[in-house]
Amino acid sequence: EAQVTQNPRYLITVTGKKLTVTCSQNMNHEYMSWYRQDPGLGLRQIYYSMNVEVTDKGDVPEGYKVSRKEKRNFPLILESPSPNQTSLYFCASSFPGTGELFFGEGSRLTVL
Amino acid sequence: KQEVTQIPAALSVPEGENLVLNCSFTDSAIYNLQWFRQDPGKGLTSLLLIQSSQREQTSGRLNASLDKSSGRSTLYIAASQPGDSATYLCAAGAGGTSYGKLTFGQGTILTVHP
Numbered sequence: 001e002a003q004v005t006q007n008p009r010y011l012i013t014v015t016g017k018k019l020t021v022t023c024s025q026n027m028n029h030e031y032m033s034w035y036r037q038d039p040g041l042g043l044r045q046i047y048y049s050m051n052v053e054v055t056d057k058g059d060v061p062e063g064y065k066v067s068r069k070e071k072r073n074f075p076l077i078l079e080s081p082s083p084n085q086t087s088l089y090f091c092a093s094s095f096p097g098t099g100e101l102f103f104g105e106g107s108r109l110t111v112l
Numbered sequence: 113k114q115e116v117t118q119i120p121a122a123l124s125v126p127e128g129e130n131l132v133l134n135c136s137f138t139d140s141a142i143y144n145l146q147w148f149r150q151d152p153g154k155g156l157t158s159l160l161l162i163q164s165s166q167r168e169q170t171s172g173r174l175n176a177s178l179d180k181s182s183g184r185s186t187l188y189i190a191a192s193q194p195g196d197s198a199t200y201l202c203a204a205g206a207g208g209t210s211y212g213k214l215t216f217g218q219g220t221i222l223t224v225h226p
Contacts, residue, residue: 004155033214035216040218041218042217043201043203048213050211050212059113096211099144099146099161099205100161101146101148101203101214102158103148103156
């Protein structure tokens with residue numbers, strides 16, 4: 001089954017404790033991206049990757065890091081989480097050109 | 113910077129009505145325009161994708177149009193059903209050197225009541 005898998009789905013952590021949200025897709029997509037969804041602000045793009053070792057900033061990259069060492073994986077790293085990073089995070093992937101995005105189920109992160 | 117606006121923010125209609133959701137964007141230099149559906153507590157599901165060279169796309173009861181020159185897209189839902197109740201989002205994909213950037217609207221919450 002074609003899917004984008006995110007882990008963890010739910011996480012409560014404390015300020016400053018490094019965490020990684022993993023994202024994996026099994027569709028051989030070149031393009032992957034991360035978004036956060038907040039009430040009143042909608043979905044905002046954090047980072048995106050056009051292919052392995054190629055990443056670029058979206059609209060809200062501050063406080064986040066990403067890496068793309070393999071085509072299927074695109075982890076989101078919060079080196080020192082802060083309460084303003086409490087949000088619902090989505091990972092998505094697609095083939096460039098066709099552009100139809102496939103989304104993961106989301107990861108709800110709470111930073112205390 | 114691209115800005116995407118969706119009107120109305122919420123819409124409640126009786127079953128069977130035809131309806132139109134609106135999406136406007138400020139930068140017409142888009143690569144594509146996508147419409148998504150989001151159910152509560154779920155991820156987004158792509159409904160229709162319109163490339164910048166296209167004017168419309170259709171899938172079943174859904175039809176999406178794109179007018180780049182006026183910075184507008186509409187999603188038409190025919191013969192609405194209660195199962196269509198969800199949040200509908202549009203997203204503008206950037207072209208050129210910003211290819212890969214995606215800007216979402218805030219969504220329209222649709223309720224179709226029996």
